[in-house]
Amino acid sequence: DFLHALEEIVPAFGASTYDLERCRLNGIVDCGERHKHIYQRAMLLVEQVKVSKGSPLVTCLLEGPGGSGKSAMAATIGIDSDFPYVKIISAESMIGLSESTKCAKIVKVFEDAYRSQLSIIVLDDIERLLEYVPIGPRFSNLISQTLMVLLKRLPPKGKNMLVIGTTSEAGFLESLGICDAFSVTYHVPTLDKQDAKKVLQSLNVFADDDIDSAAEAVHNMPIKKLYMLVEMAAQGAEGGSSEAIYSGKQKMDINHFFDILGDIVSLRG
Amino acid sequence: DFLHALEEIVPAFGASTYDLERCRLNGIVDCGERHKHIYQRAMLLVEQVKVSKGSPLVTCLLEGPGGSGKSAMAATIGIDSDFPYVKIISAESMIGLSESTKCAKIVKVFEDAYRSQLSIIVLDDIERLLEYVPIGPRFSNLISQTLMVLLKRLPPKGKNMLVIGTTSEAGFLESLGICDAFSVTYHVPTLDKQDAKKVLQSLNVFADDDIDSAAEAVHNMPIKKLYMLVEMAAQGAEGGSSEAIYSGKQKMDINHFFDILGDIVSLRG
Amino acid sequence: DFLHALEEIVPAFGASTYDLERCRLNGIVDCGERHKHIYQRAMLLVEQVKVSKGSPLVTCLLEGPGGSGKSAMAATIGIDSDFPYVKIISAESMIGLSESTKCAKIVKVFEDAYRSQLSIIVLDDIERLLEYVPIGPRFSNLISQTLMVLLKRLPPKGKNMLVIGTTSEAGFLESLGICDAFSVTYHVPTLDKQDAKKVLQSLNVFADDDIDSAAEAVHNMPIKKLYMLVEMAAQGAEGGSSEAIYSGKQKMDINHFFDILGDIVSLRG
Amino acid sequence: DFLHALEEIVPAFGASTYDLERCRLNGIVDCGERHKHIYQRAMLLVEQVKVSKGSPLVTCLLEGPGGSGKSAMAATIGIDSDFPYVKIISAESMIGLSESTKCAKIVKVFEDAYRSQLSIIVLDDIERLLEYVPIGPRFSNLISQTLMVLLKRLPPKGKNMLVIGTTSEAGFLESLGICDAFSVTYHVPTLDKQDAKKVLQSLNVFADDDIDSAAEAVHNMPIKKLYMLVEMAAQGAEGGSSEAIYSGKQKMDINHFFDILGDIVSLRG
Amino acid sequence: DFLHALEEIVPAFGASTYDLERCRLNGIVDCGERHKHIYQRAMLLVEQVKVSKGSPLVTCLLEGPGGSGKSAMAATIGIDSDFPYVKIISAESMIGLSESTKCAKIVKVFEDAYRSQLSIIVLDDIERLLEYVPIGPRFSNLISQTLMVLLKRLPPKGKNMLVIGTTSEAGFLESLGICDAFSVTYHVPTLDKQDAKKVLQSLNVFADDDIDSAAEAVHNMPIKKLYMLVEMAAQGAEGGSSEAIYSGKQKMDINHFFDILGDIVSLRG
Amino acid sequence: DFLHALEEIVPAFGASTYDLERCRLNGIVDCGERHKHIYQRAMLLVEQVKVSKGSPLVTCLLEGPGGSGKSAMAATIGIDSDFPYVKIISAESMIGLSESTKCAKIVKVFEDAYRSQLSIIVLDDIERLLEYVPIGPRFSNLISQTLMVLLKRLPPKGKNMLVIGTTSEAGFLESLGICDAFSVTYHVPTLDKQDAKKVLQSLNVFADDDIDSAAEAVHNMPIKKLYMLVEMAAQGAEGGSSEAIYSGKQKMDINHFFDILGDIVSLRG
């Protein structure tokens, strides 16, 4: 059955490179100073964990709007750390499991990590791990208790660990008391006009004259949505123009781009 | 038993043409520009999924009042896509199942689709899949979590997928955060006077003089209710006139039509 | 045990004449234009189902105060339809069963009906099927979801079905969204002065001079309560006069009738 | 175990005289017109059930404050009816049972009664059968649904039944919709000054001069509490005087009587 | 396991003297008129139960702030009654048991008592038996229903019973309707200045000059807290003085006594 | 499995020195008068328990903001008591267990302790033991009831026990009524400017000129957060300076220290 199938994808030990790489399907491009600053600070925590004697457990939360690049950032830190044990815990690999089975799986990852000298665990999309919905609100208290204990429990003597959490529901985690359980929290922002321009330039699908107005129009959009928007618009009004545009033979029709942008923002505007 | 019987109706693979065709029992007639526009945009998404390399998963939500033609539209897109795997997930085939069995069935459809190069999955009547009632409100959080994860989970390398959701409870999905999980949302409207006239003309049961006043009277009615209304009225005040009317031998009695319309709207008016 | 015993009473197929007849223990008398109008319209729906090609499923809700004659009306339509499959689904035959067993039984009736060319299903006292209490309110969401799906699910090709629901809690069904699931809704009223007079005349237990003041006094009473009231009063202040009154040898003492009426309405007045 | 033991006390058939007699441990004394009127009306219902052809089920609710004599009245009606099947359903015989077992036991009593030509079932302390507490409020919806269905379900052809309910929480039953399920409701009152005097006279423990002031002091007290109060006071301030008082050798000390009365009403006063 | 171990401590029959004595670890000293009055009235109830013919069940509730001496009082009444069956039901002996097991144990004690001519059952700390917390509030309705039924259920013919309840949450019991189920309720108070002085004198650890100011300072303290406070203060600021003080060799340092008192009341003050 | 693994870490008897020592990973330094005062008073309770005859159970609650040193203090008292049985009950050793298993484990520790002449039990992070979240709020009533009973249950004759609780949610425990169950409560504070200076001096990583401004900046910070902050800052802006700083070869860059401080307080500021 499917649960069995899922099981197989999850190796018990070691850095799961495939999982980490899937978190940054559009690669990592320069998208402004604020993203870069967070990355650098997080790499200092990696260093601290490597050398620390007094505090074997350091925890860090990346919070920000949906699609702002939190998971890609966390995965990148994990990859760049070169730690022997790097693991991402995400709701994707636990679909349909009961609360207690999810807890057991989460605890298992920590127990495995405790055997490694140095380890990084990414708790991706914590609100999803907690099965959170704003109506009620409802969430799994079993899992939230487990996380709160794990975020405080020290690894055994001689083992050091960095835990990186990501969430787009910082307010909810705050009200649970989970935010306070992290040593430090960073806000991963949407793109401002300058950031967006950088990303659009790296994509190289707009005419030079259009790029500023395009960047202005997508001001405050998260990076993941920007990638989706560009790809939708690249089909053209009649379809079929995508290959020409990505290969550079043709430039994006800026009016069609604005039309598609209108479709996307209308409901929420 | 009946669960076993239901089971048999659901083939594990391939496009389920019978299910899709049942969604448009009254066929597809021209009912105005707004319906047509949505259809065209959705077909661009089909095209995008066909050629995309960067984003293997595109998701689209059709929302609008009950009977406005969402399911028929989604089924039509599925049929017209010519994708090897097209599947509709609806509450009809899961009556009486437990939440977790429903989840497993939904996940199973996605897992099956992941094996196909190109696939379309229709999540029909999402509020019904979620077992939603406005009192409380109550709904299945297990299923809502499953959908939120599936709407973000990428298919394996090299497989592309389009997910089309339909709902008449957009406000509820919005408050759950499920709307935001879709790449784009389209509003499927009721019929305005012009749209209704087109549909009534295609039915050809009114006298030419009556068609305008009939269209005016049903202004803002969803297309599915209009079909039901016409059929109820076609029986005539004494019954028995339906065959004559549909075969064109006799025209609809416009006063009886208004009477029946009165019965239908009185309670909700 | 008793569940087993109940089981035996419920035949799997065919019109359950005994059940239908029990719904109109006091027969069907003329009780005014409004009741008659609903009956006629409902019989048009029966006709529509017989001849329809486009819409294999027609649904109709009878709502009104407790005792206004909804169940008797629905049973009468079922009996008068001459359809091969007529079945009443009521809470009486499902006392003490779990929600899911009730669902399975309801679904079973629909599945059986799908095998018949023409069928009528009466969902009697929907609020009771839903285990509704106003405090909370509480109700079975499992059953409400099942009904909402069944009220939309089309019978297989070539089979046509009429579903008649009855309820004295229209407001509750409205707020669940179940009212909207019906094609049309009719309000079954209490008796006004004229209606009550007709019923009392058919009973023939009052002196001619008393019948108008009696009818006036029971203005707005549902028909079922009127029958109970007359029978209680017929015992006389000292008891024992009932036979004489029903056989016509003696007339009802109008003052005692008013006394008993006072007992009945005092608490709720 | 104790459940087994309870079981044995409950005979499956026939009038349970011991249970009925236990409900009126202090006998039945004349306590005023209002109690007598209810008794007489209820005996008319007994008569109606005996002769009725049209309505095989009559239901009657006795409501009033705790201790006002409802259970004793219901038991008396049962005893005086001379029906072959008279049964009291009370929470006492179902302590610690699960909701569904309670339902089954209640249904069992009705099923047994259906086999008898004439039967009376007393639903004693309905709020206790429903496991009601005002905080929340909480109650068993399973049992409340069962009662609502049983109060409407007709006995088989040729069998007639009277159901008498008692409750001191009429407001709660009203809000559940259970009150409306009864054909008629009577309010069993506390004792007014005259009523109390009658009861005290029949006890014959006060000096003639004291009886009026005693009756005045207990104005509005339910009869059961009055019996308890008198017995407590009869011990005397030093204890030991009870036998002398009940045997008539000594009269009640009216001041001690008022003291004890003060203890009882202080908290609730 | 521990449940088994607990089991052994609880003998099935007879007065459990050890349990009763543990309730008054600091003995019973004279602590004022109000305590004494309650004791005397309760002993009258003991007498009433001994001689009563009419009312085989008498129930009495002792309510008051935490530590005011309710359990010690109830135990004392039990001991002084010389009844053959005296039993205390407390949450201590039911830690970790399920609601239904607790119910069964409680019922068992009553069933055992019913076999005794005369019996006393102490329901100690009813709010704890009910698993009450003010947040929500939450409590076991199963147990509350069981108690409400047991408080009304008459013992078999010829057996008489006194039930004494204790609680520090009278308001909660009132709102459940449990208070009304008791025949009479007494309020066990904290100590006023005079009462406290009596208790301190009997302890004999203060200098004569200090005793009034000490008594004044602990005005309105429950007796159990006063014992704890004195013992804490008796250690002295540096520790080690306790033996000297209790043996009378040294007097309590009044300033240190006030310091410790300050620690205790600060948070709640 | 992991539960089994956890099991092994928990010895059934005796002082668990390893557990206690882990609670004070940064040792115990002088951090001001207020901390010292609490320690001294608690050691008086240890003494009281040693010599008490009247009150075999003394209970004490340490409450204060997260990281203020409650667990380290409790562990230190346990270690310094030299009692034969000292045990810490914390959520860490019960991750993923069911409520009832947790209860059984907690009761087991008490039962074990009852066999020891003198014992100390630390209930660490009571809100975590109760699985508390502020949303709702939700918590385990089973565990809260168990704790409330255990905090009142006397050890067997001749055995004396001290229970120390810690919590950072005093308000919540207050509203549960758990605070009142403790004999005395102490508030463990954050560091004021003077306290912080003492801690920073003992760390010896700042230049003498910077230590005052550093202490001022961290005014009102709990001691545990201060240790974390210093270690994060010690890495330096470029990383790699930590060893030099802790070995004394280099002093902390005060500006970088303020930057890192800004990261930590920004969200909550």
Ligand SMILES: Nc1ncnc2c1ncn2[C@@H]1O[C@H](COP(=O)(O)OP(=O)(O)OP(=O)(O)O)[C@@H](O)[C@H]1O
């Ligand atoms: N500098 C960057 N930082 C982060 N992401 C980047 C960057 N450059 C490109 N990306 C791309 O942007 C996308 C960021 O999406 P990601 O899933 O990380 O967002 P997210 O904040 O985790 O979204 P969600 O809230 O839905 O979980 C990825 O596809 C990634 O490859």
Ligand SMILES: Nc1ncnc2c1ncn2[C@@H]1O[C@H](COP(=O)(O)OP(=O)(O)OP(=O)(O)O)[C@@H](O)[C@H]1O
């Ligand atoms: N252009 C059209 N678009 C959609 N539906 C059409 C069109 N022309 C005719 N129809 C008919 O209108 C009906 C639309 O009903 P459909 O079930 O799709 O509505 P819906 O919005 O899904 O309703 P619900 O909210 O109840 O699920 C179908 O019977 C379909 O055959």
Ligand SMILES: Nc1ncnc2c1ncn2[C@@H]1O[C@H](COP(=O)(O)OP(=O)(O)OP(=O)(O)O)[C@@H](O)[C@H]1O
């Ligand atoms: N014309 C009529 N229409 C309906 N009922 C009639 C008519 N004439 C007589 N009756 C009698 O009136 C009674 C109507 O009761 P019925 O149970 O149908 O009411 P109801 O509205 O279903 O009540 P409830 O709300 O309690 O379910 C029946 O006994 C029926 O025999």
Ligand SMILES: Nc1ncnc2c1ncn2[C@@H]1O[C@H](COP(=O)(O)OP(=O)(O)OP(=O)(O)O)[C@@H](O)[C@H]1O
């Ligand atoms: N005329 C009377 N009617 C009713 N009860 C009477 C009468 N005369 C004496 N009694 C005595 O009064 C008592 C009435 O108590 P009963 O248990 O019937 O009250 P209740 O209203 O059912 O109380 P509760 O609300 O607690 O169930 C009985 O002991 C009964 O013997």
Ligand SMILES: Nc1ncnc2c1ncn2[C@@H]1O[C@H](COP(=O)(O)OP(=O)(O)OP(=O)(O)O)[C@@H](O)[C@H]1O
């Ligand atoms: N006259 C007295 N009455 C009651 N208790 C007394 C008296 N004299 C001394 N005591 C002592 O006072 C203490 C009273 O504590 P007790 O446990 O009875 O209080 P409580 O009200 O039951 O407390 P809680 O609300 O915590 O259950 C006992 O230790 C008892 O020995």
Ligand SMILES: Nc1ncnc2c1ncn2[C@@H]1O[C@H](COP(=O)(O)OP(=O)(O)OP(=O)(O)O)[C@@H](O)[C@H]1O
């Ligand atoms: N005098 C002291 N008192 C307490 N802790 C001290 C002291 N000196 C140093 N410390 C250190 O400070 C830290 C206090 O952290 P601790 O875990 O005890 O705080 P806490 O209040 O229990 O936190 P939490 O609320 O998160 O449970 C420990 O690392 C301990 O070694």
Ligand SMILES: [Mg+2]
């Ligand atoms: Mg993410």
Ligand SMILES: [Mg+2]
């Ligand atoms: Mg649809």
Ligand SMILES: [Mg+2]
């Ligand atoms: Mg009906």
Ligand SMILES: [Mg+2]
């Ligand atoms: Mg009663």
Ligand SMILES: [Mg+2]
């Ligand atoms: Mg007590």
Ligand SMILES: [Mg+2]
């Ligand atoms: Mg701590």
